[in-house]
Amino acid sequence: MTSAAKHVDEARLWGRHMDMAAIGARTDGGVNRQALSAEDARARALLVEWARSLGFDVASDPIGNLFVRREGTERGATPVLTGSHLDSQPTGGKFDGAYGVLAGFEALEALQLGGIVTRRPIELVAWCNEEGSRFAPGAMGSAAFAHALPLETALAIKDREDKTVGAALAEMPTLPPRPLGFPVHAYVEAHIEQGPVLEREAKTIGAVTGIQGSQWFTVEVRGAEAHAGTAPLRTRQDALKAAVAMIAALETWMADETDRVRFTVGRLDVSPNSPNTVPGRVVFTIDFRHPDGAVLVRLGDGIERICHENARGCAVTVTKNFDAPPCAFDPRIIDTIEQSAAILGLSRMRLPSGAFHDAKHMVDLCPTGMIFVPCEKGISHNPVENAKPSDLAAGARVLATVLEELAR
């Protein structure tokens, strides 16, 4: 009996990555396909076109998650689910997210080509807004699917142009609707590692053990505009000077000589952003991560205090908009990934994920795991992000084998 893995085709998979990367392509080799943008709409339409050409059903739920379904002999059986995301960072790479969607699609096509019948249906999902760059927080579509984020709350979230998720969703291609959330038998996501470990250890397959914890905050500092030439320093309410003091104090708070804390201030908006007006309002973001849940809570609980201590006469509002404790994947899924890699003769190792993924919202719903493949120098969230066609195909072969096993 043939196996799906035998029908995974490296050139076809690579070609699909290049076709997808042409959507939202940047001149520096990266992609900019922000969630629910025109580029995201075109990426979804391309996936739908490929899916329909293979006779798969497609559907979309109220938060814009896009599903491709391959039937099993037992139509009513809970499906096995795989997938990732098509949206990217503004200076994203060709593989973050897209790989998990395209490897999943390649696995479905390999099952078709092999004439392999599974008992359970297998579904591929392109989760809406995993990156959280345009609409915070990230992993929004999977959070709503898992009811970890109320749908109405998600739909009302605005981008920096004050457009809501709901309004942006209305501009996406219309697809057959399906309810938000459904029972899933198991979930397996393929992704590039976005770190240096697999490449350094010369391993092709990562059987991911879990995801470290992460917290996101938005800090708004409100001072008072004033004339740069006349306003005495001692009477100013300078929102930018206060924000800089807060960030410096936070950096001290987050200092970790073991270099495990991941503390980032990625966005800082200043208004009116004029050289000769004292900034009246600043908004900045905090993203920090840690593998130990207790450390995450302790550090997170200090953020509001530290911002207020450095307010320098300004008003401060600290809002936590993301709080994901560390999660562990299902040992049975990890074992199945390792065994599949072994059957395929692929080098493999267990490792945790420093990046968050939609898989973290599936952990409480069903047995969940992830397959990593190496990316060049571990670089990601950067236009030069790169991966080898052979590694991408190897990961797709493991995914196809795991899906076939779980859907048996």
Ligand code: HGY
């Ligand atoms: O930020 C993350 O960890 C994910 O890559 N979006």
Ligand code: MN
């Ligand atoms: Mn990703």
Ligand code: MN
């Ligand atoms: Mn990412």
